[in-house]
Amino acid sequence: MKTTACILFAALGLATPAFAADHEVKALNRGPGGAFVFDPPLLRVAPGDRVTFKAVDANHTVGTVRGMIPAGAQPFKSERSKDLTVTFTTPGIYGYECFVHIHSFGMTGMVVVGNDLSNMAAAKSAAAQTPPVERAKLEALLAQAAGG
Amino acid sequence: MLGRLARAATGLLALTCVAAAGPEKVDNPADYLTKFTKIATRDAHLGGNALADVYANDIALRSGAGESDLASGAIIAMAVFSAKLNAGEPALDAEGRMIKDQLRAVNVMEKRTGWGAEYSEALRNGEWEYAGFNPQGVKSANPTTSCFECHGTLKGLPMDFIYTRGELAEAAARMKK
Incomplete structure (x- = not known):
């Protein structure tokens, strides 16, 4: 269907539209990175893509880290143990966390939208104000995001 | 008919007892500010505009070193405060931490030998009760x-159901020095 649509648009001399992709991040009690993790911890998406944060295991939340979203973007926050789907339209770095498990376990993750890392400095500043375990994980994710 | 009513009443009473049994066992630790030791602070408690101070009583501290389960009589009290706001957003101090506004609640977890038996294994938190x-x-x-x-x-x-178990262990170690 996508191929047919692309061919049709090309035949009409129109720019081929980008189709938004769907992604999934799982909130887990036990995962590849250890206890209380988001999998994958770092996700790169295109502007307009949707990410569903799946409450695979109960009693997690997902919400943006204060100060760790691009200018003009909207913060998001789920209810405990509920899935949340977010459409990421503003390019940049988004840090998010589980409010229940940030202090003791640093349960945190990152979405990078597009190739715009212009809020990297603000993101690092925001990470510096988080609890130690979370700070270490966020700084590692930011280094990974910068590495491309 | 009377038998059915009696059974229904017994069932309702049992449900009430199970529902009320937990918090009913936990007394208000009114002297926590003077008799307990503060072991941790939490900004953005549960992601809201709130912060919390966590306290442990002497039994929790004396049995809190390492990763072992705490002794019977351990009490953890968490004083939850609303955060001061500035134009709807939390005001931050020079270190970027939230600032306490008003005390909103004191949440307590207490452990005693034999407690918790009323709960299903899926729900039970060892011998802890909450109020x-x-x-x-x-x-x-x-x-x-x-x-x-x-x-x-x-x-x-190895946390005995306590999120601040690491801080408790550190406080217990300091107390022993």
């Missing part, structure tokens, strides 16, 4: 199921 108190020390009538569910995610970890 919430308002700033005047009046016990909340709200169910404590969510306390069990959140703390229950720590089941199987």
